[in-house]
Amino acid sequence: MVNEMPLLQLEGVTKTFPNGLTALRGVDLEVSRGAVHGLLGANGAGKSTLIKILSGSLPATGGRIVWKGSAVSYSSPKAANDMGIATIHQHIPLVATLSVLENVFLSEEGRWRRNAKIRQRFADLCERVGYWLDPDGLVSDLSIGQRQMVAILQALGTGADLIVMDEPTASLAASEREVVYRIVQHLSRVENKAIVFVSHFLDEVVALTDRVTILRDGQAVVDAQTCDLNESRIAEAIVGRQIVALEKAAVQPVDEAAPVLLELKNLASADKLEPISLKVRAGEVVGIAGLLGSGRSELLHAIFGADADATGEVCVEGRPIRRSTAAAVRAGMGLVPEDRMAQGLVPGFEVWRNTTLPALDGVSRWSWLPDPFRERGRGAEAIRRLSIKANSPDIVVTELSGGNAQKVTIGKWLFSDVKVFLLDEPTAGIDIGAKTDILLLVRELAAAGKAVIMVSSEFEEILAVSNRILVMRDGRCIAQRAGHETSEHELILLAGGKSANSASAQQAGAQP
Numbered sequence: 001m002v003n004e005m006p007l008l009q010l011e012g013v014t015k016t017f018p019n020g021l022t023a024l025r026g027v028d029l030e031v032s033r034g035a036v037h038g039l040l041g042a043n044g045a046g047k048s049t050l051i052k053i054l055s056g057s058l059p060a061t062g063g064r065i066v067w068k069g070s071a072v073s074y075s076s077p078k079a080a081n082d083m084g085i086a087t088i089h090q091h092i093p094l095v096a097t098l099s100v101l102e103n104v105f106l107s108e109e110g111r112w113r114r115n116a117k118i119r120q121r122f123a124d125l126c127e128r129v130g131y132w133l134d135p136d137g138l139v140s141d142l143s144i145g146q147r148q149m150v151a152i153l154q155a156l157g158t159g160a161d162l163i164v165m166d167e168p169t170a171s172l173a174a175s176e177r178e179v180v181y182r183i184v185q186h187l188s189r190v191e192n193k194a195i196v197f198v199s200h201f202l203d204e205v206v207a208l209t210d211r212v213t214i215l216r217d218g219q220a221v222v223d224a225q226t227c228d229l230n231e232s233r234i235a236e237a238i239v240g241r242q243i244v245a246l247e248k249a250a251v252q253p254v255d256e257a258a259p260v261l262l263e264l265k266n267l268a269s270a271d272k273l274e275p276i277s278l279k280v281r282a283g284e285v286v287g288i289a290g291l292l293g294s295g296r297s298e299l300l301h302a303i304f305g306a307d308a309d310a311t312g313e314v315c316v317e318g319r320p321i322r323r324s325t326a327a328a329v330r331a332g333m334g335l336v337p338e339d340r341m342a343q344g345l346v347p348g349f350e351v352w353r354n355t356t357l358p359a360l361d362g363v364s365r366w367s368w369l370p371d372p373f374r375e376r377g378r379g380a381e382a383i384r385r386l387s388i389k390a391n392s393p394d395i396v397v398t399e400l401s402g403g404n405a406q407k408v409t410i411g412k413w414l415f416s417d418v419k420v421f422l423l424d425e426p427t428a429g430i431d432i433g434a435k436t437d438i439l440l441l442v443r444e445l446a447a448a449g450k451a452v453i454m455v456s457s458e459f460e461e462i463l464a465v466s467n468r469i470l471v472m473r474d475g476r477c478i479a480q481r482a483g484h485e486t487s488e489h490e491l492i493l494l495a496g497g498k499s500a501n502s503a504s505a506q507q508a509g510a511q512p
Contacts, residue, residue: 005069006030007194008054008085008162013063015049015218021391023049025218026063031162036188036195038205038226041215042238042431044389044401047198050215051166054196055087056080081107086160088151090167090198090402091341094139101135104153125153128191129183143293145176152183163187164196169204170428174291177204184208200431202231216240235432251483254284254467260318261451262333262420264303267312272298274476275312280420280451285442287466287483288455289491295475296455297338300422303453304328304335316420334413336406338424338455344409345397352379352393355412382411387437403434410441421445423454427461439465459491471495 010029016022024046031037041047052058053065056077064071067083074080077087094103101122108118119135126132131149139147148168155163165184169177181204187193188210199205205212205226212229214222214237222229222237258281268275273295280286290296302310305321305328313320316331328335337343345354356375379393386407390400397405406426413421423442427435442465445452456462462469463483471479471494479494 005032006066007033007068009064009066010050011064011066013050013053013065014061015046015053015058016061023218024053024060027215027218027220028223029213029220031194031196033161033194034188034192035210036184036197036208038209038212039196039198039215040200040205040212040234040238042401042403042433044404045215045238045431046218047215048166048401051087051089051164051196051198054080054085054164055089056085078107081158081160084159084161085164086155086158086162087164088148088155088166088168090170092147092151094147094150094154096140097138099136099138100133100142100150103139103150104135104157106154107158121157122153125156128156129153129186131179131183145172145179148172148176148180152180156187160193162194162196164198166198167200168197169199169201181208200435202234202432205234206231214238238432251285251463251465251467253482253484254281256281258282258284261316262303262453263313263315263318265313265315267299267302267310267314269298269302269307269310272307272309272475273302276477278470280453282449282451283446284468285446285452285454285466285483287462287469288453288472289459289462289469289495290455290472291457291495294472294495296472297424298475299472300335300424300453300455304333304422306335329416332417332419333422334416334418334420335422336409336413336424336426338428340406340409341398345405347398348396350379350394350396351383351388351390351400351408352376354397354408355379355382355393355415357412378415382408382414385414386411386441403430403437406430406434406438410438419450421450421452423452425455425457427456427458435461459488459495462491463488 008031010027012026012028013024014026015024027050039047049058053060056074056079059075072083074083095106101119104122104125105118122135129152133146133149139150142150168180172180184195184197188195197209209226212222212224212226212234213220214234216238260279261282262280264276264278266275266277276299288296288299298307301307303314305324310323315321316333321327321331341347352375356378376393382388383390383393388404388407390404397408400408410426426438439461442452442454454462454465466483469481469483469486469491470477471491473495
């Protein structure tokens with residue numbers, strides 16, 4: 001039962017940065033004990049800024065924060081934790097070289113690491129959430145899903161009354177998402193905690209939250225009970241316009257006479273990828289469906305020459321390429337990795353530097369001396385072409401929202417002679433408007449005669465853009481389908497372990 005007295009109140013909170021950018025414009029928010037409060041908005045709407053203010057990482061410029069009935073001011077994450085507010089950030093700030101136990105109680109002081117009492121506290125936390133981890137295992141050895149659980153245990157270990165969860169399911173497989181859902185419901189319903197839940201998955205927002213606040217352009221444009229909303233109304237409020245769905249029926253098989261741009265011949269990698277042979281033609285989008293750990297990303301890394309253990313042959317336009325990322329780029333391949341900040345961008349560089357890195361010869365004098373004026377022009381062109389929300393190409397990419405940073409990751413390849421695009425979770429962790437933009441861009445690349453291989457955990461997205469779909473499980477391709485002849489239902493069955501025949505039969509039985 002949700003209590004009447006709000007645990008947290010924000011009254012007219014504003015935030016203006018020294019460069020003149022106003023991120024929040026008088027936001028009001030109330031969060032109660034025992035409630036899951038959804039915080040939604042497009043990338044750049046102000047969610048990240050608001051989360052940083054709640055977590056103590058940023059001070060507000062104006063307005064009031066009322067905590068348990070009293071106005072408060074705090075200026076550090078530790079002060080927020082001490083007060084009872086814990087934040088689980090989207091990019092989980094764990095120490096990879098320390099153990100699970102050490103990370104969970106990272107803020108604890110003293111020589112406690114071999115203390116039986118602290119181990120019992122860890123066991124009690126695991127019991128509370130119904131999820132168990134080896135306390136002595138290194139975080140560097142954990143999957144993304146397990147790391148997310150460590151972050152949740154870490155937040156609970158502080159004894160927080162309010163837990164802010166920033167995209168806790170963005171990179172998780174379906175089974176791991178269910179664990180997070182169960183934990184959120186337990187914390188709110190059983191332990192009477194308050195949860196601020198940030199997500200771009202509208203179905204889980206509708207299913208999990210009690211109330212929703214939607215930000216747009218730094219203002220709260222919707223604050224309502226979730227039961228009074230639906231996914232369509234939420235989506236329209238987020239982007240300020242109606243979202244036009246991509247029609248699956250528009251994606252048909254590619255003409256067999258189209259030239260083969262990419263060919264794989266028995267491409268494999270020990271303990272990661274079983275031999276796979278594949279031809280991808282000009283104008284074709286091949287979707288890779290599969291659950292986390294199925295070998296999807298490993299396939300892209302092997303194609304791009306980033307896997308030193310890979311065997312077999314990769315050919316672009318009929319020519320075999322040497323196994324290295326530099327050779328792949330020279331041959332006309334571009335990779336957009338899953339972890340955009342760690343692998344796809346140089347975080348300390350501006351938009352223009354990141355955009356021009358793969359093709360410096362095109363913005364250089366005499367093809368070897370980079371021209372900053374031309375580079376900035378290229379950055380400005382990327383901003384215009386991809387509708388990146390940035391005031392200028394001089395903005396550092398870490399200051400961009402997730403969706404806009406992802407557009408830079410893709411945009412840096414658009415000005416090179418890239419023939420084959422490898423996209424690994426290109427829409428992960430971004431809002432529905434930016435997702436639509438990126439999926440439309442995938443179609444535009446295919447229409448321009450490029451070959452695209454796209455990995456996505458969202459099978460609906462794969463169906464929206466793919467001419468052909470490969471389903472992977474345990475490092476091997478277990479099925480292949482024409483995009484217009486399959487469904488999300490069948491892909492889920494196949495990825496979950498159903499044989500191709502039984503999945504097809506069950507799919508046929510599900511047809512109206």
